Structures are given as C-alpha cells and as structure tokens.
Amino acid sequence: MEKHELRFESPSFFKRLRGMLSVDFYRLFHTPMYYIFLAIAAMIPALILGTSGMPNPQTGAAAAPLYTNTWHIVAAETPLYVVNHIGEYANMNMVFLFGGIMVSIFIGHDYKSGYVKQLFTTHAKKQDYMISKTLVGAFSMACMCVTYLLGGVGAGLLTGTSMEVHAGSLVIALLSKLVMSLGWASLYTFLNVIFRRYFGISIASCFFFGTGILIIGAAAIVGNSSLLNVFLYGASVYACLSSTPLTLAVCLAVSAGWAAFYTLAGTLILNKSDVY
C-alpha cells in the first residue's frame, strides 16, 4: 500500500461546536415536532384567555375570567412561589414545562436513531454535546416564549382584556423569561443524559422538574422567600410584572450558573459512563 503521511489537525472548540450546532439546528428546523410545540405554545394562552371567561353552558351564568389583565398570562404581578390560585401558576413558565418534553424528544431521538454514535465517535467532546443540546433547547424554548407571547396578546386583543401594564417591567420580565430558557434547557439536557437509555423516564423527569413542584412545596414551608430565586423555577417566578433590572441580573446569574453546573455534571457523567 502506498505510504501516506498522517497529519493531525487539532479541531478548535469553536469548530467542534459549530459542527455539532449545525447538525442540531438543521434537525430542529426540519422536524415537525418543533413547529407543533411552537403552535402549542401559542395556543395555550389563547385558549386560557379565550375560554376562561366563557359562560357556563348549563346555567348560562358568565364565569369570572381567569385574568383581568392580558399580561398576567405572561407573568404574575409579584413573585408568588406559593400557588393559591391557578392563575398565579398558569403563565409563561408553562413554556418551560412543555419545553422539557420537546427537549426530551429531541435528545431521545439521537439515541433511538443511533445518531449519537456518529456524534461521539468523531472529534466531538462530551462537553460539546452538552453545550450544543443546551443551546438548541434554549433557542427552541425562547421561540416558544415568543409564540406564547403572540398567542396571549392576540387572544387578549380579541377578548378585549385589559392591556394596562408598566412597559419597562414587562420588557424586563419577558427578557428574564427568555434568559431562563438556558437554565431550563441545561437541566433537561442533563436529565436526558442521565436517563438516556430510558426515554419514558427522561420525559417524566423533565415534566416533574418542569412543574416546579419541588419549589412550590418548599415555598409552602418557607413562604415566599427570596432564597428560592436561586433555583430555576424560583427565578422564573421572580420574573414578574413588577420586575426591575435586578430581576434580569438575578435571572441571568441563576440561568447561567445552573447551565454551567448541569453542563459540567453532564459532561462528567458522559465521560465516566458508556454512552451507547
């Protein structure tokens, strides 16, 4: 055989990540699931706003609408960790709940199709995988936040619900929610790495953590403590209609902090265990 001189070129972190991101974004934009979830995100606030004030079909009596202000579909007026009323819970944070299911399906398909073999047998490092999935998950959840907002605003206009709001706080709350997508996506990527061989458990675990039930339970004990803001659900609730620039800073720090933690933990698990 003809002798060829071997040259090893060190692929940079950005080259590796760009490769993996381009695969993941291609997949995201070419899967119907992404568009279905965007539509679901838009329909949820529209359905809540459009149907909550409808008259009872049996009695004909008009029911009290869940929200008297359109923007309550985005966030509560103040950060309320203890849920007394479904209206305090059913806001844009639900995107993170459904986003978890989407991330689970997206990552689970890597294992189901065996494509993960193609990813892990090349120059890609395990951290590249974690970062890429987290970024794509965060992007898709951020997009779901946008369609959720559009659905909510559209329904608010159609139902004639009040639009009165402090614009600055609303913008900060929206930005904070978008920022929180990163932290949530990293949690879901991490859970999917842990339960990578069990698709059903992956989805169930994402749903469980996405409900924020642990923080709601903790809040029932410790009350509306600002300490709960260090958790993903806590910070997501903190992004409310009375947000200040500090809210955005807290959300940024919490989201980035947890994203870094989950990425490192996920990388460690992938490095120490059999990936396929």
Added chain:
Amino acid sequence: MNAIEIKNLTKNYGKKQALRGLSMTVPEGAIYGFIGENGSGKSTTEKLICGLLTPGGGSIKLFGRDYTDPDVRAKIGVLIEAPGCYANYSVWNNMMLQAANLGLKHGEKEVARALKTVRMEGAASNKFKNCSLGMKQRIGIAMALLGDPALLILDEPINGLDVDGMRIMREVLVDITRNYHCTVLISSHILGELEKIATHYGIVRGGRMIREMTAAELEADCRTYVALQTGEMRRTKALLACKYTRVEEDEAGYIRVYDAAAPEEIVTHLYENGILVREIKTDKVSLEEYYIDLMKKKGDGQHEI
C-alpha cells in the same frame, strides 16, 4: 507506527467480564480481520476504541496518541453495528449532516466521493428508511469515509447481506484500501469473505486475544492436505490412519490426509492394498477451518499471542 495499540484492556458489564486483559496491535496500513465468536469481545473492543464505552483498565493508543485525543479522533471513521442515521432524511441529507458535524470545508464534494466509492451515488435522494440492509451498511461505510479517515473501524459490515451484497461490499472494501489509504479494522463472522481482503488477523475468545498473525503467517500455518474419495471409504480411512498421523473425513464426504508427502504416495499405498482412488486433490486449510481448529485447541480460553 501502529494504528492501534491496545494493552491489557478490561471491560465489565456489571458482573460480566467482557474483556479480560485484551492486547492487540494493528499496524498502520493493515486490513485487520478481527475474528471471534458471539460475545467474545469484538464489538466491545471496537466500541471502546471508538469512545462509545469507557474501559475498566488498560490502555488504547491510536497512531501513538491517547484514543480520547480529539486530533486523532478526527481521523477515525466508524461503522458500529448499523449506521446511525435519521430514517426520514434522505441518504444525501444524512451524509451532509455528518459532513457538517465533522466541519468539512468541501462537504458536498466529499459526500459525493464517498457515495461513489460505496456504489450509492444513484440512491442519494432515497430516504434512509427505504434503503435495503446492504444499502444501509454501505451508507454507514460512506459516512465513515467522510473526513478522509486514517483508521476505519467496521463492525460486522458483511453480516446479513445476500451473496450479491457481499460481493459489492468486498469490492467496496478493496476500493477503500486502494483509494483512501487507511488502516481498516474489520470484524466479521463470514471468514471466507474476510480471507479475501485481510492482511492481518486477530482471533479473540472470552475477552482475550488468543492469536494475532499476518496473512503470510496464516498461509504458512494453514497446512495443505490431500482429499480423496474411493469406493471403500471406511477401509481407506483405516488404512491411511495406520500410516499418517492425522486422517479425517470432512463434511463433503472426502477423506483428508494431513502431513502427507504427496498424493502419488497415497495413491500408490492404496493401490498396493487393493483400493482404487476415484478422486484426489490437494487443498489448503481455509481461515474458517483454521479458526475452528484453533477454537477447539484453545477450549480453555488460554492467552496466547
């Protein structure tokens, strides 16, 4: 330089020991036939080299570097079991995704070249799920060829293929070694096919390497024998067994005489004893026969290299 150098590799699946100190050397440029029965540790070894599994102990070096080094990993092409592709995407899109994953500058050109090498250029627009098993295996090889790999690891690429599929695959593998100048590690149960292309062999059993050799060494090891048929097979066998150390009857109904000096000597000996030979030929022990023989000898799983 060795393309693969493995020392004392161990791997456990729970309490089950899959590899028990396997050592292996694949020289650069070799087509290394990796042979062993089911559960002997072939796929585990290949998955460890690819980085899909984590070893319990031992070392793996690829081209003199640690196997986890991204530099060296960028030069490996892999087909483990079946190709990892998205069923609803076309062959071309699956290939382009892998090209993107590898960060290839001339992705389209490389994809076209790889598909041509595996005789799949006409099926690029087919959805992956509509491809036959043979086509899927060739797509897997084409994906492994992207990025001009220096080492190609193919796990059972021939298994499950029909006769024509095997022929195409053999031609593809020969083309790859000619045009891509890479070292190939190929595991297979179909030893007859492997024998036609391999330059080196490694035989593994019970998680240990029991024999490594070059094709030339195998050739020397595979003794010639004389196979014959007469009208009195039982008497012939008894008569020859008195004179020669190893006489066996094979599945095709021939009596095989190993270590025989020459066919003429056997014919004369039988003629002198009143037996006429109907058919006589000389042949060599095939890789498959050699392997079965070796497996019988090493029934205790003894380590020998």
